[in-house]
Amino acid sequence: MVQKAIVKLFSILSQWPVVEGAELTLELSVQSPSDKEHWAKNLHFGGGDEHENSAAEWSGNQPFHDPKHGWINGRQVQAPGEGALLRIFEPVGILGFKESLPQVNAATRFILRRQCRRNIVPPALRSIFDALPRLQSLTFEPWQFWNKWEQTLWDSLGYPRLIESHLPQTLQQISVFEETKKGYISLLQLGQLFIHRPDRVRVTSPAVNAAFAKRSLNLEKLSVAFMVEASDFFQSCQQDWVWSHVRSLTLTSRMLTQTRSLEIQTLLENAATTALSMPHLHTMVIWNGRKGEAFKFFYRAETSHTRIGWRGTWDLKLNPSVICGWQRVADKHTRHDLQVAPEPLILKSIGSHADAIDLLDLPSEVVHPVSLLQMQRENGSSWYKYQR
Numbered sequence: 001m002v003q004k005a006i007v008k009l010f011s012i013l014s015q016w017p018v019v020e021g022a023e024l025t026l027e028l029s030v031q032s033p034s035d036k037e038h039w040a041k042n043l044h045f046g047g048g049d050e051h052e053n054s055a056a057e058w059s060g061n062q063p064f065h066d067p068k069h070g071w072i073n074g075r076q077v078q079a080p081g082e083g084a085l086l087r088i089f090e091p092v093g094i095l096g097f098k099e100s101l102p103q104v105n106a107a108t109r110f111i112l113r114r115q116c117r118r119n120i121v122p123p124a125l126r127s128i129f130d131a132l133p134r135l136q137s138l139t140f141e142p143w144q145f146w147n148k149w150e151q152t153l154w155d156s157l158g159y160p161r162l163i164e165s166h167l168p169q170t171l172q173q174i175s176v177f178e179e180t181k182k183g184y185i186s187l188l189q190l191g192q193l194f195i196h197r198p199d200r201v202r203v204t205s206p207a208v209n210a211a212f213a214k215r216s217l218n219l220e221k222l223s224v225a226f227m228v229e230a231s232d233f234f235q236s237c238q239q240d241w242v243w244s245h246v247r248s249l250t251l252t253s254r255m256l257t258q259t260r261s262l263e264i265q266t267l268l269e270n271a272a273t274t275a276l277s278m279p280h281l282h283t284m285v286i287w288n289g290r291k292g293e294a295f296k297f298f299y300r301a302e303t304s305h306t307r308i309g310w311r312g313t314w315d316l317k318l319n320p321s322v323i324c325g326w327q328r329v330a331d332k333h334t335r336h337d338l339q340v341a342p343e344p345l346i347l348k349s350i351g352s353h354a355d356a357i358d359l360l361d362l363p364s365e366v367v368h369p370v371s372l373l374q375m376q377r378e379n380g381s382s383w384y385k386y387q388r
Helices: 002-013 048-053 055-059 082-087 122-130 148-166 182-189 206-218 230-236 261-275 320-333 353-360 369-379
Strands: 025-027 109-112 137-140 173-177 221-225 248-252 283-290 293-301 306-312 338-340
Touching (some): 082 182, 230 248, 261 283, 261 293, 283 353, 293 320, 320 338
Parallel strands (some): 137 173, 306 338
């Protein structure tokens, strides 16, 4: 059914003419009307107006109340069973298309947000991207695969091939946000339906890191959250590479925790070395966020100044070698001396990576704004909010 719908959609859009200077956004999402019944009543699948229309529910005037499925006065006080959770992540059943999809030349932006919990696997995505030859912007927010074997398969083969060979060369901006939930992982760790259960800590793929590093050479903006490790990304970069177009680069690193000071210094030195080959770099952000912790390091080259700084739930002391590395970047690419300007500590509690994104004031391309709102709304009422 989903495959036929996509073919029909692309057949219709293929008839749309290309209008010089005009932009067209194509957004794809797959869900069942029953996904919000029973256990998953607080999930969101629409745009911004969905939240306005459901304001009464969230204000307490019409709270969800279904004790049989763990809902008491608008709060999910009981975790669903493993089967109930996996039901909303059922695959769409598309491994690929029998024939090439019709070319949609009018589309300039493609969006697949985290509200689409049914992961569309890389072979199907290859067909979709091959049919969008004029894309300039991509927003892609897949969920982590809960079957570790499947995640390993796509990390080692599917995603690298997709990134290297099937993303349109016309792309200027890419935003990738891999969504996950610690509460879901904890539940599945105790389950019986998977032989290969997900790791408690997501380990990124060297092949995916290398593919994104190479693909970044022709981009203006790249943001990848949780699908890459910034340290591996920078190590994948070749010494003779030059990023002639990159203006903004935002990556995540699990090294940005209070207990890994030495590794952080190495990470930031490597980041500065890479930035030397980015003559038009305006912003670089390396960040990490999870329950209880949030941190970012940033470099910004403004018209009036150039500075590095950091903000988080803990403080950082930079080695002189790190500062010297970024001073070389400022000397080479800007007209200003480097300023070192840390921002105030975050004193509020961090309940999830959604809280971290909000409080760190990250670049807008990290996650779609509607997705962030959905994450905050869902986290506020789910059972995993109260897990340690």
